[in-house]
Amino acid sequence: MSEEHEHIVSYKLFALIWGALLILTGVTVWVAQYNLGALNIWVALGIATLKSGLVVAFFMHMKYEQPVFKICLLAALAILAIFIGFTFLDVLYR
């Protein structure tokens, strides 16, 4: 049976998120034309992270889930950050 906290997201909100994702894709293509040196990769990653946030929060309903889902997501992202961070501690300061 469905649980009471289950939230039905409206078509309109989904369409707005989709529009935002398209605009952000346009921005990332536009910015990539300019040579900003090392900043290019950080701008690209920043926009990609923002887009992922929209997909996870709305398309994947994370915004409407119980706290346990959010805690697990944070834990997984923390593990990924440690994975990346420790690799670079080795690569950069070897």
Added chain:
Amino acid sequence: MSEHIHKDYTGAKLGMWFFLFTEVLLFGGLFILYAVYLQRYPQEFISAGSQLDVRFGGGNTLVLLTSSLFVAISITALRRGQKTLCQGLLAGTIISAAIFMINKFFEWSAKIDHGIYPGSPHMYEIAPGESIFFSIYYITTGLHGLHVIIGALIIAWTMLKIKNGSVNAEDWVVLENAGLYWHLVDLIWIFIFPLYYLILH
């Protein structure tokens, strides 16, 4: 006597999320490879990356974002009892997956025609950093493409379950979890696109 069937939606969805976390770490490993070699061969990555066609990458970005919208809306449609609309949106998602793979076919074919494929003689002639870029490109986009195919099969299977009524407005967690898988495929591409196709164009 009707038996009460226990449905644990929180458990089912949490289990799916745990699986998705392992997928994130799997692709995370490939992105680490990319990051480490980008740091070691920045110029070679730029010259190799500029050989990828941004129209294929950009086009496939639009296809995946739109298919993600279809899947997201299909859940709302099913829960509002609009079964036909839900089925149509899921069919649209499978068509999107096919368009994505056809694009990929033409993209890879063009690269292979230019002698750029793992183990080709050309790969030994170009700078080591460039051949590493293309090797990671093939592994990452290849594994992602496999996920697109699997995602489309899962959605097709879910469509059958909706058709026979075992997934319906009151019992939709199978569609929800299939959707979560599809959104993950979209998420991975959101990072692949700028890192591989837009690196200093």
